[in-house]
Amino acid sequence: MSSSLPAVLRPLTRAVTYTRWVHLLIATVAGVLTGYLRYEARHAGAGVWLWYATLPVPVLMLAALVPAMRRVEGVQARLLLVPGPQDPEGRATAGISTAPSRSWRDRGRTAGWLLLRLEAGVAVSALTVQLPTLAVAFARAAAGQRSAFTGLPAIEAPHWWYGLLVPLPLVVLFAVVVGAGSLMAAAAPLLLGPSAAERLASLEARTERLLEHNRLAQELHDSIGHALTVSVVQAGAARAAGSDEFTDRALAAIEETGRQALEDLERALRLLRQDAPRPADRPALTEAERLLESARAAGSAVHAEFGGPLETLPGPVSREGYRMVQEALTNVLRHAGPVPVSVRIAAGADTLELEVRNPLPGGSAVPAGGDQGRGLRGIRERAALLGGEAETGPGDDGEWRVRVRLPLRRLG
Template sequence: MSFSLSTVFRPLTRAVTYTRWLHQLIASVAGTLAGFVHGGTFRSTGMEVWLWIALLPVPVLLAAALIPAVRRVEGLQAQLLLTPGPHGPEERAGTGISTSPSLSWRDRGRTAGWLLLRLAVGVPVSALTVQLPVLSFAFLQAAAGHRTHFRGLPAIDAPHGWYALLVPLPLVVLLAVAVWAGSLMAAAAGRLLGPSAAERLAVLEARTERILEHNRLAQELHDSIGHALTVTVLQAGAARAAGSPEFTDRALAAVEETGRQALTDLERALRLLREDVPHPAARPVLADAERLLESARAAGSTVRAELSGPLAALPGPVSREGYRMVQEALTNVLRHAGPVPVSVRIAADAYALELEVRNPMPASPAPAAVGRGLRGLRERAVLLGGKAVAGPDEDGEWRVHARLPLARLR
C-alpha cells in the first residue's frame, strides 16, 4: 500500500509537475488578451467566457505559426517547462525537442498544430484552475451552514455539514488533470516540436564531421608523436655509441626541438578535442618542411632534398596534409631502415603537388607497407583526390610517392 501511495503522490513532489502546469496556464494568455480586445467577452457568463478565450486567438496563432522564429521560441519554452532536470546544452539536446526555426512548410504546419493543441489543453486547465478551488471554497462555506452562489457554479441553497467531505475532491481532480495534461503536452512536444528530417540529417552530418575530425587528429598525433619518439630513440642510441660530448650536445638539442614540436602538436590536438578555443594554434605546412629534414639529419641520416615550386602558396589542406605525409615517410625510414641516406623531393606546379621519399632497403625489411602510418598516408592522399603508393622500386630502394591535384582546390 505504501508503494501505491508513493506512486500517487510522487508527481506532487516533482518541480516539473508545476512547471508543466505553468506551461498550460500560459497558453490561455493569448485568449485572455484577445478577449480584452474583443468587446463584451468578459460580460459573458459561465463557460462562455472560456469558450471565447479558446476561439478568439486561433487566427492569430495560425498566422504566428508561419513565422520561423515562433517554432524556436516554443521549443525553448517547452524544453524549460516540460522537461525535468538540468537544462544545459547536452541535457537540452537529449529532450527530443528542437529549438531551430521553421525550415519548411511542414515545420510550420507542425508548429501550428502545436499552438492549437496548447490552446485546446491550456484553456480547459486554466478554467479548472480558476473554478475548482472556488468550488472547494463553496463546499467549505456550505459545510459551515452558509448558502453559496458563485459565478459559473451551481448554487448551494441547502447547506449541511456533510459538504465538508467534498472540500478536497475538486483539488484532487485539479491536481490529477494538471499532471495528466502536463504528461500529454510533454509527449506531444516531442512529436510536434521534435527535429525535422532536415535537422536530423544536419545533426548526423555534424556528428560525422566531428568523428572525421577526431580521426584526423588521431592520425596527426600518430604521425607527430611517432616521429618524435623515433628521432629521440635514434638520437639517444647514437649519442651513447658515439661517446662524444659534442655529438651528445647536438643529439640532445635535436631531441629537445623535436619534443617541443610534438608537445605543440599534442596541445593543439587536445585543445581542439576540448573545443575550448575558437582559433587553435596553426598546423605546420610544407613551407616548414626544412624542420623535418633537419630532424632526420640530426638522427643520423644523410638527407638530399629537392624543393621546387611555390610551396608557400599551396592551398592550406594540401600543404598541411603534404607536411604530414613527408613526416610519416621520414619516420618510417628512421624506424625501419635506421639512419640511412634519404632522398626527398617536393615539387609543386599549377596542377599538382608531388612528394617522393627514397631510401635504401634495410637488410631485414619490416612489414612497413601494412603499417598504420603508410595506410594513413594513402588515406590522406585519397581524401584530397590524389594517390599515394609505397614499396620497393626497380633500383632496390624503398619509395614513397604521392601526387595531389591542385586545380580542384583553387
C-alpha cells in the first residue's frame, strides 16, 4: 500500500516516524520538570520553551558523568530511533552501543547526545503544541471568529481565506518531525556508537565464536567420520565372514559405535546452543580405551602402550590428543582396512607423545587419499595450535606413521 503513495507521503505510513517523534517528546520531560521549578516558567507564555531548553543543561551534564546513563540512552535510541527486528548479529543497531561509559571520551559523547536530544526535543515539542494551535486559529478565523492563543499573534480580522492556510502548519510540523527524527537517527551512531575498545572486544568475541564453531565442526568430522568408518568396515567384514556369530558381534560393535557418535553429536549441539561452551564436556585421553575397543571391534588387532599420568594432563592437551588419536585410527580403517595397529600414548614431564602405526596396504608408499584428506590436516592443525608438531607419512619400515609431540609446560 505504501509503495503506491507519493514519496513525500510515505513517511506517514512508517511506524518509525512516530517512534522517533515520541523519542523527541520524551526529551522535553527534563525541561518541563526543571522549568516548573521557576515561578516565571509558569507565566512566561511562549518563552517557557526557552526555559525548558536551558534550565536542564547543568543537570544533564552531571547525569552524563554516570556510566549507566549511556546504557539508558542507547537502549532508548535502539528501541525508538531504529525499531524493528534485528538479525542474529545485531547489525540493524550495531552503530548504537548499550554499554555503560568506560572512559571520559564516552562521557563527553554522552553529554553531547543529551544536549542535542534536549534542544531538538524542546524545539519539536514546541512546534507540536504551537503549530496545531495555529491551524485551529486559522480555522476559527475562516469561520469568522476572532482568535487569540497564548504564544501566537491574535487574528483580529477573520476572513474565509484563512481556511487556505489551515493545512500549512500541519505540513510544516510533519516535515520538522521527519527531519528531526532522521537527524537523531544519524547522530546516534556518532555520539552513542561503540568506542574503539568496544569494537575491538566485539571483534574478538565474534572471532572466538567462529573459531569455536570451526573447532566443533572439526570434532563432528572426527567423531562421525570415525563412527561411519567403523560401521562400514564392520558391515563389510560381517558380509564376507558369513558367520552368524561374527555378524552378531559386528552388529553389537556398530550399535556401540553409533551410540558414542550420537553422544558426541548431542554434546556438540548442546555447546552450539550455549553462549559459553564447556570444554570439560569433551572426551579426553583418559577415555582413549573406547577408541581402541572400537578399532578392535572393526577387526583390527590393536596393540596399545600407555605411559605417564594421563589424568593430570592439561585439559586442552588431553582433549585435543583424544581427537588426534581418533582421527589417526579412522584414517587407518578408512584407507588400510582392519590391519594391525600400534598405538603409543606417553605423558612425560614436559611433553605428550602420541604415535599410531600400521602397515601400508599392498606395500604402497602412501595409502589412497592418505595425505590429501581433511583428517590428517586436522591433526597437524590441532598440534600447531597447541604449540606442538605432527608428522604423518610412510616410514622406512613400510609402515604408515602418525607422530605428535605436544608441549606440557606452557599449558600446565
